[in-house]
Amino acid sequence: MALIVQKYGGSSVANTERILHVARRVAARAREGSQIVVTVSAMGDTTDDLIALAQQVTERPSDREMDLLLSTGEIVSCTLLAMALRDLGVPARSFTGWQAGILTNDTHGRARVLSIDPARLRASLDRGEVAVVAGFQGITTETDVTTLGRGGSDTTAVALAAALGAGCCDIYTDVEGVYTCDPRLEPQARKLREISYEEMLEMASQGARVMHPRAVELGAIHGIPILVASSMKDAPGTLIHGDCGMEPVNKVRGISHDTDIAKVTVLGVPDRPGAAAELFACLGGSNLAADTIVQNASAHGPATDLTFTVGVADLRRALEAITPVAVEMGASGVITDDRLGKLSIVGTGVLNTPGYAPRMFKALADAGINIELITTSEIRITCIIDQGRIPDAVRVLHATFELERAESTPG
Ligand code: ADP
Ligand code: ASP
Ligand code: MG
Numbered sequence: 282m283a284l285i286v287q288k289y290g291g292s293s294v295a296n297t298e299r300i301l302h303v304a305r306r307v308a309a310r311a312r313e314g315s316q317i318v319v320t321v322s323a324m325g326d327t328t329d330d331l332i333a334l335a336q337q338v339t340e341r342p343s344d345r346e347m348d349l350l351l352s353t354g355e356i357v358s359c360t361l362l363a364m365a366l367r368d369l370g371v372p373a374r375s376f377t378g379w380q381a382g383i384l385t386n387d388t389h390g391r392a393r394v395l396s397i398d399p400a401r402l403r404a405s406l407d408r409g410e411v412a413v414v415a416g417f418q419g420i421t422t423e424t425d426v427t428t429l430g431r432g433g434s435d436t437t438a439v440a441l442a443a444a445l446g447a448g449c450c451d452i453y454t455d456v457e458g459v460y461t462c463d464p465r466l467e468p469q470a471r472k473l474r475e476i477s478y479e480e481m482l483e484m485a486s487q488g489a490r491v492m493h494p495r496a497v498e499l500g501a502i503h504g505i506p507i508l509v510a511s512s513m514k515d516a517p518g519t520l521i522h523g524d525c526g527m528e529p530v531n532k533v534r535g536i537s538h539d540t541d542i543a544k545v546t547v548l549g550v551p552d553r554p555g556a557a558a559e560l561f562a563c564l565g566g567s568n569l570a571a572d573t574i575v576q577n578a579s580a581h582g583p584a585t586d587l588t589f590t591v592g593v594a595d596l597r598r599a600l601e602a603i604t605p606v607a608v609e610m611g612a613s614g615v616i617t618d619d620r621l622g623k624l625s626i627v628g629t630g631v632l633n634t635p636g637y638a639p640r641m642f643k644a645l646a647d648a649g650i651n652i653e654l655i656t657t658s659e660i661r662i663t664c665i666i667d668q669g670r671i672p673d674a675v676r677v678l679h680a681t682f683e684l685e686r687a688e689s690t691p692g
Contacts, residue, residue, distance in 0.1 A: 283315045284406070286447045288322075288416065288438035292455040293512035294358045295325035303453075303512065304365035307411060311371050316406045318441055320416040321362055322434040323354025328417075344389035348418075348428045352378070355415035355434065363413040373411040376401065378418035378426070382444075383437065385419035385427045388568055392419060392427035393495070394436065397444035414441060435496035443503035450505050452492065453512035458519030459484070459491055461684040462536040466675045469685040473534070474517070477525040480534050480627055483661045487625040488539030497521060533637065533682040534628040538671050542572075542621040543596040544653070545603065549584040549613030550576075557587060559606055567602040569595050573623075573656045573665060584613070588654065590665060593619050621653065622671040625663040626678060632657050644681040650674050 287310075289303050303321075311317050322328075331350050335342040342350075359375040366373035382398035405412040416434025419427050429436050435452055442450035459481065460470040476484075478501035485494040491509060500507045500521060510518025550556050557576060564571055571589035579585040591599045596619055607615050631637045641662055645652060650673065654665040666674060679685065 284318070284445060284447045285310060285315045285451065286318045286320070286438055286442040286445065286449075287451045287453060288320045288434055289362075289512055290434065290452075290454045291322040291325055291327070293453055294321050294323075294362065297361065299512075300324075300358065300361050301365050304362060304369055304371075306512070307362075308366060308369045308371045311366075311411055317411045318402060318406070318414060318445060318447075319362065319411060320414040320434055320438045320441060321355060321358045322416050323351075324358050327354040327357070328431070345425055348389045348392075349426045351428050352415070352418040352426045355417050359413045359415040363411075366411055366413070371411055372409055373413055374405050375413045375415070376405075377415050378437070379420040379424070381412075381414045381441070383419035383440065385421060385429070387421045387423070387425065387427065389425075389427055391430040391568070392421075394419060394429070394440045394499075397440055399441075399444045402441070402445065429495065430493070432490060432493040433495070435493035436499060439496040439499045439503075439505060439507060442505050443499060447505070449508060450500065451508045451510065452496075453510055454491060455512070456491060457511045457514060457516045458509050459489070459521070459535070461534070462675050462679050463489070463538065466538070466672050467679050469679060471685055471687070473519050475520045475522065475525055476534060477629070478521060478523050480629065480660060481521045483625070483627045483658065484535050484537045487537035487623065487627065487661065487663060489535070489537040492521070532628050532688070533626045533631060533684065535626075536675055536678050536682075536684070537625045537627060538622060538675050539592075540622040540668050540671050541593040542590050542623050542665060542668070543593045543599075543617060543619040544588060544590050544621055544665065545596070545599055546586055546588040546616050547603065547607045547612050547614075548586050548616065549611075550587045550607070551611055552579050552583050552585045556610060559610060560587065560603055561589075563602045563606045564599060567598055569599050569602065571599075573654050573663070575654055575656075590621070590623070590654070620668045621665050622668040623663055623665050624671060624674050624678070625661050626682065627661045629660050631662060632659055638662055640681060641678060644677050645674060648673055648677045650677075 363375035385392035416437040464470040506522040
């Protein structure tokens with residue numbers, strides 16, 4: 282019997298009407314005779330609301346308490362969906378991450394799935410039930426509840442598909458698939474029929490919210506094709522998989538953006554071996570990873586400035602971690618800017634093919650957009666710019682690289 286793993290995101294279960302709509306969709310598939318595991322996100326903005334609630338009682342909520350609090354959002358939506366299914370005459374049972382056997386490490390707020398013991402889910406499927414699993418959460422070996430990072434229900438779905446040996450994982454959301462850029466910023470954005478794991482991972486890591494990066498990584502590791510499609514419309518979605526033609530397409534596939542970037546500059550860092558290692562070790566010790574890092578060798582004098590970026594939500598913790606170390610090593614100060622955004626062009630061959638970088642920089646210059654920092658990977662060029670200019674910049678680059686035009690299929 283075919284096993285289907287589906288995931289419905291927050292806007293797809295935003296209210297009880299939508300939960301009933303999802304229940305009807307799932308019921309229709311169940312009646313076709315498939316075994317179904319469904320994972321859901323919290324309803325609408327529930328996770329944001331829970332974070333705001335915590336902030337009303339303390340400025341520094343404990344990571345452990347925060348995870349237990351946030352996990353409740355997904356528990357609400359999965360129980361309601363199971364009830365709705367039962368009401369339609371479809372046997373269904375809800376499971377928290379813990380009950381579904383999802384074991385994670387203890388990095389609260391961004392835990393990684395270590396393993397899944399699918400025994401309870403299999404027993405549920407064998408009884409003819411739809412298994413409805415709360416997304417975004419797991420449990421440590423010490424039985425503390427963890428969450429997988431914002432957007433992490435996608436990862437729950439792909440991890441479950443891997444653990445249960447499903448052939449594919451369906452991610453249902455509020456857009457019809459993966460587009461050349463966020464379709465909410467650029468109406469000309471074009472839906473991609475398919476995209477490789479590698480390109481999707483890069484787009485997701487650089488802010489394309491439509492997929493959680495870790496979900497794409499797990500799909501690639503376990504060879505699970507991921508279909509991204511609409512929860513509302515019956516329209517063909519985007520298949521993320523590993524077999525997108527033999528030759529690199531050598532073209533910009535998409536543009537990602539993120540409007541919540543903060544920059545930290547440590548001024549006058551002593552120009553000696555080990556200074557950067559000390560600064561970044563203390564960030565790592567606080568479970569934070571810097572994104573873009575820029576340090577120029579000092580042309581004169583024994584000190585240099587070191588700049589890195591983090592998500593705005595991590596800025597306070599980054600400063601708390603880094604400031605004492607900077608003072609201790611004799612740096613002259615730490616300054617920040619939390620009104621930045623990042624913008625990336627992604628596509629196989631982009632970095633190694635001459636012309637893409639200058640075209641990107643010139644298009645931004647022509648639009649009067651100043652570039653603060655630049656970073657690259659094999660298949661990506663990223664610019665850090667003023668947050669307020671991100672929408673313009675996305676549209677300008679979409680036009681510059683003619684992403685609205687249909688691609689010819691590689692031969
Ligand atoms: P869900 O709640 O279903 O997980 P998300 O809000 O996490 O949905 O992700 C879907 C959103 O991702 C879309 O509404 C869209 O605005 C945004 N998005 C950003 N980049 C892209 C892209 N390249 N293609 C499609 N959607 C994108
Ligand atoms: N509810 C969580 C969030 O808002 C996880 C998810 O939606 O995937 O980030
Ligand atoms: Mg999401």
